[in-house]
Every structure is written in C-alpha cells, then in structure tokens.
Amino acid sequence: MRPKQRIFASLVAGSALLASTMPAWVHPHVFAEARLDVVIDSNSKVTALRHLWRFDDLFSSTVLVEFDANKDLKLDEAELEEVGAVVHQSLAEFNYFQVVTQDGRDLTMIPPDKLIATLEDNQLIILFESRLAEPTDLKGKLDFGVYDPTFYTAIDFVEDTNMAAEGLPAECSRAVIRPDADEALAANQSTLTDAFFNDPAGTDLSKIFATKLELNCTAAG
Template sequence: MRLSRRVVTSLAALGALAASTTPAFVHPHIFAEARLDVVIGADNKVQALQHVWRFDDLFSSTVLVEFDANKDLKLDHHELEEVGKTVHESLAEYNYFQVVTQDGKDVKMVAPDKLIAMMEDNQLIIVFESKLAEPLPLKGKLDFGVYDPTFYTAIDFVDDHAMAAEHLPKACSRSVIRPDPDEAIAANQSTLTDAFFNDPTGTDMSKIFATKLELNCTAAG
C-alpha cells in the first residue's frame, strides 16, 4: 500500500494510536468540523444523511503533499477524485463514522456511492450522502451520530445548529446530545468488555461517546 493511501486511511485509525487503557484518555490525531443534515421526505420519513467535514490545517496539508502527483502545490480535479476514492474505501468498514438508531436499535444504512473531496482555504473538505436502507418513520426516539470508533479522528459539531433536520413535524422534538466520556463509561460499565478498553481498532460500543442529534417523536408524521 503506497504512502498516499496510508495517509488517508489514518482517518480510520489504521495508524498507531496513543497508548491508553480507556477511550477517555485516547487523544485524537485528526480534527474535523462537521455538519450533518437529516433529510426528511414529504412522507415524514428519514431518507438520508448529508455530511460535510472540514479537516484541520495539518492533516489537509499532509493530504495535499501526498496526493499532489504533478507537484504543482495544489490538487486538481483528478487528484481530488483520488482523495475521495481513497477515503471512501478506507471508511467502508467503519460505516463512514455514522450511527443511526431507533429506540436503541441500529438502523441499516446504504454505503454512499462516492465521497466528494474539495480544497477550500487550504483545508480538505469531504462531502457525501448516505441513504437509509429503508425510509425511517419519525416514531419513537431516533438518534443520528457521527463518531470514529477508534477515537483517532475527532468529528466536532461546533454548535447545535450544525446538526439539522429540516421539515421536522410538530410531533417531534430535537436536541443535541454531547456525552461526557467519564459519565458514558460509568453508565455503561456493565456492558463494556475488555475489548472495548484494549482494542485499538475500536468496537461498536464506542458509539456511546458520539455527539448525536436526537429526535423524539410521539407518532409517525
């Protein structure tokens, strides 16, 4: 695997992680400011999630150096396509850092067709849309989160408005949940396994740390 792919696959924490005994003490190496839009159709069912991730200057400059094949100090259309393709392949096994649940049960997602990469103000931006396997009725408690299960990448929603759900019916309320790591561990201690604390590739239980948009709906539609 050539170096350029190793750089971007670090998004999925395939590189070395900081030594730690619990996720609360793992320090992320890559930072991204994000926006999440929950797409609700005219039938009051969730159709898809739309993502925008803007990465930090250091990681963006690293990507620029590694993917600048013609060494002109910028990424042209074909080079950006290669970035998007590589990130798309790298994050597949991590469900593209997405978690969707209804009343605590996982909701199946369809992998995005592609990820679009752009450079703006010397920062890498990744844009993509993931559809749900089946439209999701607005009923019960729905959680939409974005997180890296390996804790290598910090996906940050700067303010609550960066997690949006337009056309939300009156039967639904929204809130943004930002779990405290220590409180999340304490609340889930009985279900956490040794693998959760010791496996650097991440486990499904690490979703308890995800920043989530929570919708509470009394009835569909």
C-alpha cells in the same frame, strides 16, 4: 499499501495507537468541523444523511503534499477525485463514521456511491450522502451519531445547529446530545470489557461517546 492510501488508512487504524486506559488513548490526531443534515421527505420519512467535514490545517496540508502528483501546490480535479476515492475505501469498514438507531435498534445505511473532496482556503472538505436502506417513519426515538470508533479522528459539531433536520413535524422534538466521557464510562462500566479498551472499534461500544442528534416523535404516527 500505496503511500497515498497509507495516510487515510491512519484515519481508521487508530486503535493501534490506543493504550489500555481512557485518559491515555482519547487523544485525536485528526480534527474536522462537521455538519449533518437529516433528510426528511414529504411523507415525514427519514431517507438520507448528508455530511460535510472540514479538516484541520495540518491534516489538510499533509493531504495536499501526498496527493499533489504534479507538484503545483494545489489539487486539481483528478487529484481531488483520488482523495475522495481513497477516503471512501478507507472509511467503508467503519460505516463512514455514522450510526443511526430507532428506539435503540440499528438502522441499515446504504454506503455512499462516492465521496466528494474539495480544497477551500487550504482546508480539505469531504462531502457525501448516505441513504437509509428503507425510508424510516419519524416515530419513537431516532438517534443520528457521527464518530470515529477508533477515536483517532475528532468529528466536531461546533454549533448545535450544525446537526439539522429540516422539515421536522411539530410533534417531534430535537436535541443535540454531547456525552461527557467520564459520565459515559461510569454509566456503562459493566459492559466495557477488556475487549473494548484493547479495540473499541471491534466492540461497537465506542458509540456511547458520540455526539448525536436525537429526534423524539413519540406522538407522531
């Protein structure tokens, strides 16, 4: 693995750092403030998710050092394109930290064509859009979660308004769900096997800890 890939591989290899109990391993090493926009078309169908992640100063500085090939203390267009390409490759295995369900059923997302990387005020910003494989009716309960299944990266929506769904019909309600880790553990104790504690990314159960935008449209359609 090339050195520049190694730094982003750490984003998705955090399970190697996890211990066997919850208090020991829920300690993110990378932090990002995020915004999520659920795209709704004129037919009241969900078509895509738009993501913006602003990474913490320490991680951004590390990226600058690793990708600044000409050592001019900034990232030019070509260097930023390489950052975006490496992040794109590194996160593919984890569905780009996103999960979308309708009435508990996983919906298929098309991988983004590319990720756009910028550096603003010395902070790395990643932007991308993922489309649903099929536009989905606003019907029943839809959940949109963004999380790192290895718990290595904390994706933080500081304000509830940072999870948005513009054009939501009046018959639909929205809520931002922020699970309490202890309550989530207690409520799912019977399904959290040793396999989860050894590799949460491998069991897909770590999504119970994800901050989610929940849309309820039981009266729609």
